[in-house]
Amino acid sequence: MFDRYIIVENSLRNVEDGADIVGFAFEARCGYYRRLILSMVEELAVSVDGEAIPREDVALTVDGTSYSLEDMRTEYTVAWEFGDPATITVRRPGGLTAGPHELGLAEQLRISYIPVPHTPSTTQTQTVAA
Template structure:
């Protein structure tokens, strides 16, 4: 339902630590119509230009704090609010080359009244500036 609004337009960028490019990031919204405690976000599957990103290379920044996907499993106090963009960061030395890239994000969300995880999936073409 909200799938087309999950990835925030024009949010793809390379991530720097000092003078080194250590990865890339984009902003995303939770694909559910309510807030979700981070432990209810079971997976964030990212693909770039058709290539899956290893799970251990993905992290999420919510409310100014960054969590690995493993750390999110035991985070019972922090919530990803409906409509609040969070930052999905991928560790990738050198980042992405300038230009357009197809970003696919699948959020596997555990919803209390659903017998199986809710998994909104979206793909959007975003551009990294030079």
Template sequence: MFDKYLIDAASLRNTGPADAPTGFSFEAKLGYYRGLGLSMIEKLDVSIDGASLPRAAVRIDEGEGAITLDEMETAYDRRWPFGTAATILVDHPGGFPDGEHELALLQQLRVSYLPFPSINTDAKRVTLEA
């Protein structure tokens, strides 16, 4: 339903030193019409040009400080409100690749009244502006 709004392509940035980036970040929104506790997010999969990046390389910051996806599983007191951007941080030596690439995000959400996971995806062709 809200899939096309998950990735904010204009927010893409390299992280770490400017001359030797250690990763990249971008802002994303939740693809569900209500907010969810972070522990209800079963999967956040980031990929570049169809290649999934390692789960251990991905962190999320919904405004309370960055945590790993493993830590997110037990973050019972933290919530990602609908319509609010969270920062997705990815450890990726060299930062986001030069040129135009497809950045994709998959969110798998556990919703209490659904008998199946809610899976939301977005992909955008992006170029990191210097």
């Protein structure tokens, strides 16, 4: 229902470490109508230009702290609040070229009273500035 809103528009950018571009990042919202403890976020499947990104290269930053998807499995106190964008960072040496890219995100969320995972997903074309 709200899938088209999970990726924040115009948020795609390259990530620098000193003079090196080490990956890219974008802002995303939790695709559920309530806050979720990070251990309930089972997967953040990111793709760019049709290429699936390996899960070990994806991290989520909430309230200034970054978590790998593996670390999130045992994070029982930190929550991703409804409506609050978090940063998804992808490790990718050289980042993305300037210009438009097809960005995809599928969130696999475990909801306590639903027997199957909730999986909101969307794709969006965003532009990396030169």
